Amino acid sequence: xxxxxxxxxxxxxxxxxxxxxxxxxxxxxxxxxxxxxxxxxxxxxxxxxxxxxxxxxxxxxxxxxxxxxxxxxxxxxxxxxxxxxxxxxxxxxxxxxxxxxxxxxxxxxxxxxxxxxxxxxxxxxxxxxxxxxxxxxxxxxxxxxxxxxxxxxxxxxxxxxxxxxxxxxxxxxxxxxxxxxxxxxxxxxxxxxxxxxxxxxxxxxxxxxxxxxxxxxxxxxxxxxxxxxxxxxxxxxxxxxxxxxxxxxxxxxxxxxxxxxxxxxxxxxxxxxxxxxxxxxxxxxxxxxxxxxxxxxxxxxxxxxxxxxxxxxxxxxxxxxxxxxxxxxxxxxxxxxxxxxxxxxxxxxxxxxxxxxxxxxxxxxxxxxxxxxxxxxxxxxxxxxxxxxxxxxxxxxxxxxxxxxxxxxxxxxxxxxxxxxxxxxxxxxxxxxxxxxxxxxxxxxxxxxxxxxxxxxxxxxxxxxxxxxxxxxxxxxxxxxxxxxxxxxxxxxxxxxxxxxxxxxxxxxxxxxxxxxxxxxxxxxxxxxxxxxxxx
Numbered sequence: 001x002x003x004x005x006x007x008x009x010x011x012x013x014x015x016x017x018x019x020x021x022x023x024x025x026x027x028x029x030x031x032x033x034x035x036x037x038x039x040x041x042x043x044x045x046x047x048x049x050x051x052x053x054x055x056x057x058x059x060x061x062x063x064x065x066x067x068x069x070x071x072x073x074x075x076x077x078x079x080x081x082x083x084x085x086x087x088x089x090x091x092x093x094x095x096x097x098x099x100x101x102x103x104x105x106x107x108x109x110x111x112x113x114x115x116x117x118x119x120x121x122x123x124x125x126x127x128x129x130x131x132x133x134x135x136x137x138x139x140x141x142x143x144x145x146x147x148x149x150x151x152x153x154x155x156x157x158x159x160x161x162x163x164x165x166x167x168x169x170x171x172x173x174x175x176x177x178x179x180x181x182x183x184x185x186x187x188x189x190x191x192x193x194x195x196x197x198x199x200x201x202x203x204x205x206x207x208x209x210x211x212x213x214x215x216x217x218x219x220x221x222x223x224x225x226x227x228x229x230x231x232x233x234x235x236x237x238x239x240x241x242x243x244x245x246x247x248x249x250x251x252x253x254x255x256x257x258x259x260x261x262x263x264x265x266x267x268x269x270x271x272x273x274x275x276x277x278x279x280x281x282x283x284x285x286x287x288x289x290x291x292x293x294x295x296x297x298x299x300x301x302x303x304x305x306x307x308x309x310x311x312x313x314x315x316x317x318x319x320x321x322x323x324x325x326x327x328x329x330x331x332x333x334x335x336x337x338x339x340x341x342x343x344x345x346x347x348x349x350x351x352x353x354x355x356x357x358x359x360x361x362x363x364x365x366x367x368x369x370x371x372x373x374x375x376x377x378x379x380x381x382x383x384x385x386x387x388x389x390x391x392x393x394x395x396x397x398x399x400x401x402x403x404x405x406x407x408x409x410x411x412x413x414x415x416x417x418x419x420x421x422x423x424x425x426x427x428x429x430x431x432x433x434x435x436x437x438x439x440x441x442x443x444x445x446x447x448x449x450x451x452x453x454x455x456x457x458x459x460x461x462x463x464x465x466x467x468x469x470x471x472x473x474x475x476x477x478x479x480x481x482x483x484x485x486x487x488x489x490x491x492x493x494x495x496x497x498x499x500x501x502x503x504x505x506x507x508x509x510x511x512x513x514x515x516x517x518x519x520x521x522x523x524x525x526x527x528x529x530x531x532x533x534x535x536x
Contacts, residue, residue, distance in 0.1 A: 098129060147164050187475045239372075253371075277322045323444075330381050408450075423439050
């Protein structure tokens with residue numbers, strides 16, 4: 001069918017024009033032959049009734065048919081009017097569309113009460129605007145977790161901290177009845193799996209808790225399956241200082257391990273490696289007080305002795321409100337501020353080699369000796385930092401027979417001194433001639449949010465308190481869960497079990513037990529009782 005061909009010779013090629021061969025004796029011309037590539041391709045758009053063509057054939061400064069356009073008599077454009085009226089065309093191009101869901105994965109019906117991530121509420125949701133009865137976004141997690149144990153979190157009332165050791169991948173295709181190799185991710189507490197833990201157990205996500213053994217040590221942890229909401233993941237709370245046994249009771253005495261370079265006086269007025277503080281001694285009968293935008297460290301009056309100059313063996317005495325005094329000394333160590341006896345400032349000895357990197361140079365709260373051994377001991381020096389949290393509990397009506405207790409969490413925004421005014425509640429001196437301490441070295445005012453003065457705290461006095469600190473840990477998940485009867489913090493841990501996100505897809509939910517059965521068969525957790533009820 002070709003008249004000419006491409007001829008290939010030695011090491012070269014001659015390209016010639018390809019011409020179709022049409023039999024001259026036939027009545028078929030080129031346009032109707034099989035060589036006419038554009039046959040049956042025809043494009044004739046409908047004319048618009050209002051859009052006109054603009055003729056710029058003589059340049060773009062001014063169209064040739066400007067008068068015709070003004071008269072509305074110019075040639076109509078090949079654009080259908082429906083391009084400006086059909087919903088499926090004008091919504092994405094001109095009007096835009098809005099989709100909204102109260103939650104991901106689940107469709108929320110109208111007249112439902114919902115809570116948003118910013119803490120606001122809508123008591124009558126107008127309903128999702130979505131694709132039928134589906135949420136706008138499906139974001140199913142891919143893991144559930146195995147935990148070694150859990151404990152009541154005394155630092156945050158009515159919460160439980162789970163000690164995660166493994167994340168387990170849930171297949172998104174049906175694997176029931178099949179032999180599979182479970183895909184697991186070991187969590188070792190080395191901060192390498194923080195992202196995976198947070199994405200699986202994000203804040204406010206609902207989870208199902210399944211304990212392998214409901215009762216341990218005489219404590220009933222409840223049903224085999226319990227539902228709860230995530231407070232935080234990839235962190236734990238460190239107990240810095242406090243006196244709260246629970247939301248209604250406190251201990252009377254706070255015990256500190258003293259620093260290596262200065263000592264407190266015990267009840268016999270002799271130096272000791274530990275000191276016992278209480279609010280029944282001389283001075284304030286409360287631990288803290290409130291002001292506009294701050295909480296002040298108080299406590300009963302206390303005395304500490306320390307070296308003034310290591311080369312002369314001179315000593316000096318510090319007297320003041322116990323918590324403010326200890327906090328100021330630890331602050332001086334942290335910032336390696338030298339004592340200035342001439343200006344009456346708190347500090348470390350002039351010629352010492354005391355540094356901030358050694359824990360024993362600081363006063364450290366001892367929960368166990370304070371009868372708070374249901375808290376996990378963190379051995380962190382008592383020095384409040386920005387970002388720490390202070391929980392207080394107070395009686396709104398000051399009625400010991402019928403109290404109305406209120407709990408408030410404050411976030412620390414900063415720490416400041418008493419400035420350069422002298423404070424007669426703090427004294428410094430060599431033996432018998434004490435003088436007021438310079439207020440710039442007293443670090444006792446903690447800036448917080450919200451403003452404590454906006455609450456009805458009787459006389460602004462704080463008797464029940466806890467200072468806690470968040471610490472990143474990729475093996476911890478904290479959930480809202482009322483502790484079972486008899487629970488006593490770190491002293492009553494649960495056994496192992498599973499933490500399962502509630503927003504797995506239906507297929508994933510059905511796969512969870514199948515995956516656990518495979519893990520059991522391989523003795524991954526060395527326990528053959530890891531059974532779950534069917535997840536709904």
